[in-house]
Amino acid sequence: MTTAPATGGRASGAAAMRSWQRWLIERPIVPLVLLLALLVAALWTIQPDLRNATWAAGIVRFAVPLAILAACQTLTMLTGGIDLSVAAVASMAAYIMATQTPAQGPVVAILLALAATAAAGLVNGIGIGVFRVHPLIMTLGMSLVVLGLMTVYQLKMVTSGSVIADGVAWLGGGTSFGFFSNSLIIFVPLAALVLFSLRRVGFGRLLYAVGDNEIAARLAGVRVWQVLLTLYVISGLLAGVAGIVYAAVTRTASVALVERFLLPSVAAAVIGGTSIFGGRGGYSGTIVGALILTVLTSLLTVLQMPEPVRQILFGAIILAVAAAYTRITDES
Amino acid sequence: MSAAAETAGRPAGGGTRAGTVRSLWRSAWTFGLVGLLLLLFLVTRAIKPTYGASELESLAIGALPIAFAAVAQAVVVISGGIDLTIGSVMALTNVTAAALMAGGSEEFAVLVVVFVLLLGLVVGALNGLLVVITRVPDIIVTLALSFVWAGAALLVLKSPGGSTAAWLKGLIDDTFLIVWIPEALVLLLVAVGVVWLPLRRSRLGLSMYAVGSDRLAAFRSGVAVGRTKIAAYAVTGLFAAMGGLSLSMSTGIGIPVPGPYTLLSVAAIVLGGVSLAGGRGGLLGPLLAVFILALIRADLTFLNVDPNFATVVQGVILVVVVMVGAFATLRRRTA
Numbered sequence: 001m002t003t004a005p006a007t008g009g010r011a012s013g014a015a016a017m018r019s020w021q022r023w024l025i026e027r028p029i030v031p032l033v034l035l036l037a038l039l040v041a042a043l044w045t046i047q048p049d050l051r052n053a054t055w056a057a058g059i060v061r062f063a064v065p066l067a068i069l070a071a072c073q074t075l076t077m078l079t080g081g082i083d084l085s086v087a088a089v090a091s092m093a094a095y096i097m098a099t100q101t102p103a104q105g106p107v108v109a110i111l112l113a114l115a116a117t118a119a120a121g122l123v124n125g126i127g128i129g130v131f132r133v134h135p136l137i138m139t140l141g142m143s144l145v146v147l148g149l150m151t152v153y154q155l156k157m158v159t160s161g162s163v164i165a166d167g168v169a170w171l172g173g174g175t176s177f178g179f180f181s182n183s184l185i186i187f188v189p190l191a192a193l194v195l196f197s198l199r200r201v202g203f204g205r206l207l208y209a210v211g212d213n214e215i216a217a218r219l220a221g222v223r224v225w226q227v228l229l230t231l232y233v234i235s236g237l238l239a240g241v242a243g244i245v246y247a248a249v250t251r252t253a254s255v256a257l258v259e260r261f262l263l264p265s266v267a268a269a270v271i272g273g274t275s276i277f278g279g280r281g282g283y284s285g286t287i288v289g290a291l292i293l294t295v296l297t298s299l300l301t302v303l304q305m306p307e308p309v310r311q312i313l314f315g316a317i318i319l320a321v322a323a324a325y326t327r328i329t330d331e332s
Numbered sequence: 333m334s335a336a337a338e339t340a341g342r343p344a345g346g347g348t349r350a351g352t353v354r355s356l357w358r359s360a361w362t363f364g365l366v367g368l369l370l371l372l373f374l375v376t377r378a379i380k381p382t383y384g385a386s387e388l389e390s391l392a393i394g395a396l397p398i399a400f401a402a403v404a405q406a407v408v409v410i411s412g413g414i415d416l417t418i419g420s421v422m423a424l425t426n427v428t429a430a431a432l433m434a435g436g437s438e439e440f441a442v443l444v445v446v447f448v449l450l451l452g453l454v455v456g457a458l459n460g461l462l463v464v465i466t467r468v469p470d471i472i473v474t475l476a477l478s479f480v481w482a483g484a485a486l487l488v489l490k491s492p493g494g495s496t497a498a499w500l501k502g503l504i505d506d507t508f509l510i511v512w513i514p515e516a517l518v519l520l521l522v523a524v525g526v527v528w529l530p531l532r533r534s535r536l537g538l539s540m541y542a543v544g545s546d547r548l549a550a551f552r553s554g555v556a557v558g559r560t561k562i563a564a565y566a567v568t569g570l571f572a573a574m575g576g577l578s579l580s581m582s583t584g585i586g587i588p589v590p591g592p593y594t595l596l597s598v599a600a601i602v603l604g605g606v607s608l609a610g611g612r613g614g615l616l617g618p619l620l621a622v623f624i625l626a627l628i629r630a631d632l633t634f635l636n637v638d639p640n641f642a643t644v645v646q647g648v649i650l651v652v653v654v655m656v657g658a659f660a661t662l663r664r665r666t667a
Contacts (some may be wrong), residue, residue: 082471131655137602140595144647151640263475276469308486315479322476323466 024328028273031328032288035321039295047302053179059294060181061173061249067290068187068242069261070268071194072235074286077269078198079211079228080278081128081135083235087262088143089120090243091255092150097244098162098253099153106165114240120146121236122229129228150255162253172248183245190241194283207231211278264293267318273325292321361605365620372627380634385512387630392514393504393582395626397422400575401593402600402618403524404568409601411564412544412610413470417459418572418597419590420481425452425576427485430494430586441497449573455481456569460562478594485588494586504581516578520619523574527567528615540564545611599650600625625649 024031044051069086076083093113100109120142127138174182198204206227209217218224246261247253272289274281296317300310376383401418408415425448432444463473504516531537539560542550551557575593580586603621606613625646632642 127651127655133651133655134602134608136598136608138651140598141647141651144595144599144650145644146647148640148643148645148647151643152638155638155640263478266472266475270472276472308483311479311483311486315476315483318479319462319466319468319473319476322468322472326466326468 021328028285028325029288031324032272032285032292036288036292036295039292039299043295043299043302046299050302054175055298057175057179057181059291059298061175061183062297063290063294064181064183064187065172065242065245065249066261066264066268066294067287068190068238068245069258069265070272070286070290071191071283072238072242073266073269074272074274074281074283075194075207075231075238076135076235077211077274077276078207078278078281079231080214080276081228081231082266082276083124083139083232083239084136084262085120085124085139085142085146086235086239086242086265087258087260088146088150089117089236089239090246090258090261092120092146093117093240093243094247094253094257095150095154095162095255097168098164098247099157099160101163101165102160106168109165110168110244113244114237117236117240117243118233119236121233121239124236125229125232128232129225147255154255164247164251164253168244169248169251172245173251183248186241186245190238191283191287198283203227203230208279211280213279268293271318271321271325362614362617362620365604365617365624369620369624369627372624372631376627376631376634379631383634385514388512389506389514389516391623391626391630392516392520395622396504396516396520396578396582397575397591397593398596398600398626399520399619399622400523400571400578401597402604402622403528403615404571404575405594405597406601406604406606406613406615406618407528407540407571408470408564408568409606409608409610410544410613411540411561412547413460413463413561413564414474414598414608415456415459415565415568415572416471416474416594417455417478417481418568418575419592419594420478420485421452421455421569421572422576422579422593423485423588423590424455424481424488425573426579427489427494427586427588429577429580430496431489432494433497433500433580434494436497438497438499441500444497445500445577448577449570452569452571452573452576453566454569456572457562457566459569460565463565464558464561478590482590485590489586489588492585492587496580496584500577501581501584504578519578524571524615524619527570531567532614536560536563541611543610596625599646603650603653 069090072083072086093116096113096116097106097109100112104112124135124138124142127133127142128135170182171185172183176182198207206217206222209220209222210224210227214224243258246258250257268289269281269286270276270289271292272281272283272285272287274286296314297310300313305313380387401422404418405415428451429444429448432447433441436444459474459477462477463470466473503519504514506515539550539555540563542553542555543557543560543564547557550560579591600621601613601618602608603624604613604617604619606618628645628649629639629642632645633639
């Protein structure tokens with residue numbers, strides 16, 4: 001604002017416009033929070049009985065697993081990749097946990113589930129980092145592999161039954177004092193860790209570096225394959241956590257539990273301002289993006305829109321937000 | 333354009349020796365796929381000696397929607413985009429056809445087919461238009477629009493229903509001339525050929541390869557990039573509509589829920605040698621890949637392998653083939 005030269009009315013107007021844009025580009029979170037507030041305000045105007053903490057806790061309860069799942073997309077998109085295996089991997093974690101709980105107890109079951117997701121992530125990482133397979137293809141193939149393996153596993157485990165331990169259900173899907181969603185106990189430290197790593201830790205910087213210009217990063221001495229390998233293992237683990245939280249929220253587990261959240265997880269990251277081409281974005285926007293999508297779903301439900309109209313509006317709004325975002329950031 | 337008869341690769345191959353070698357290399361992937369397909373047929377005969385015309389026919393009918401989806405995806409990826417709406421557009425055109433044909437006469441169904449093909453063309457053009465004017469990455473735009481078209485399909489038909497004209501179903505339920513050629517295969521080749529062969533030799537087809545290969549270079553050479561992209565998406569929509577009609581033919585009804593065709597189409601084009609970076613590949617490779625995948629699935633069934641395990645095998649094949657392909661390209665570049 002201060003550097004705008006006042007040579008003429010139109011010129012200074014344009015300069016003010018540009019600096020306003022720059023201000024917005026540096027703080028993409030501002031319009032997102034405004035949009036979220038707008039949606040909540042619209043919802044509360046339409047349905048005044050929802051102006052209470054229980055509704056808010058419900059929104060948070062559903063937004064948390066989506067935000068964790070979207071963290072996978074945010075991190076991989078920062079390097080110019082994408083992880084389409086998150087839904088299959090998350091469902092796998094939920095299903096392994098639920099079927100192993102009767103025999104092994106919940107703690108071992110969760111550890112087994114997370115080990116499986118880390119293994120899936122490792123295979124993704126080897127394919128993408130070492131063999132240079134396109135992330136879209138590698139993770140797509142991985143999701144087919146995981147889905148098939150889980151269906152075979154399901155037939156083997158048909159007698160064991162599936163159990164969501166009470167503790168897990170409380171932690172992932174419970175509410176305390178009527179307004180506090182217990183899953184925040186997991187999510188807040190996790191989100192803090194991701195945010196901190198992206199801003200202050202070398203690994204986070206490397207993700208941006210690889211996504212921004214992989215060749216430059218390699219010439220600067222970054223071992224790109226190690227970064228990608230670690231990244232996809234982390235992505236697998238995060239997907240595993242998200243799957244377990246989903247199982248706790250819905251109190252069910254199946255091999256297709258998380259399937260319908262794959263596209264919303266990508267959408268949350270994109271709405272949150274992470275570029276699919278890599279090098280630009282962050283996790284705070286993604287969290288708001290996940291909240292926006294959850295509130296939007298709630299709003300469309302409250303409006304008693306029939307399912308088809310709901311889907312159409314959902315898609316149209318994602319596209320509109322992404323287009324507005326590109327408009328703002330491209331003209332810098 | 334002298335080497336336009338080559339089976340895969342960019343249409344512009346030079347007449348020089350180096351050009352011939354290059355076009356041979358580009359066709360190598362396709363030849364490999366043909367070899368693999370023949371090998372698989374031999375394996376299938378070995379596993380199940382009675383494998384014959386009727387099995388071949390059901391193979392072709394089962395693979396028909398996937399084949400149209402793969403062709404649709406190939407066109408748009410060659411032009412440097414990607415279309416995640418294919419499954420939804422197939423569902424939309426499928427239910428539109430089924431709803432309009434319910435209670436209508438056989439002659440009216442001809443009009444319905446024309447209408448549905450036009451619908452696919454328009455929906456595809458709309459996809460392309462939104463990609464061009466919003467400047468949002470293709471994958472995001474089509475991801476969002478996949479919700480829109482799936483919702484539209486549900487608006488047309490709430491639950492599976494409608495019907496399909498008898499002559500339309502009759503198009504694929506028999507063999508053509510001799511017992512070894514399924515009608516579904518003939519229909520597929522004719523439908524794809526009628527659209528693609530003239531297109532690829534046209535100015536527009538060349539522009540598609542140019543835009544997919546290097547957008548900026550194409551722009552500077554005077555190609556209307558935006559219009560070419562919209563046209564590519566429109567052709568993709570047209571092929572997706574054919575896929576939707578083929579669903580009508582094989583099921584006889586309309587199902588308003590998108591099948592797994594979008595993801596299968598991406599898998600097929602990658603196996604078929606179409607580069608996700610754009611500008612490279614043809615339609616024959618993806619078609620061969622679809623039949624290879626279908627045949628592997630059938631073989632596993634004959635071997636009494638758990639059908640769910642077939643999904644695992646499909647995923648592993650996809651990844652391994654791409655790895656081998658990446659290695660081959662790498663070696664070629666360093667050699």
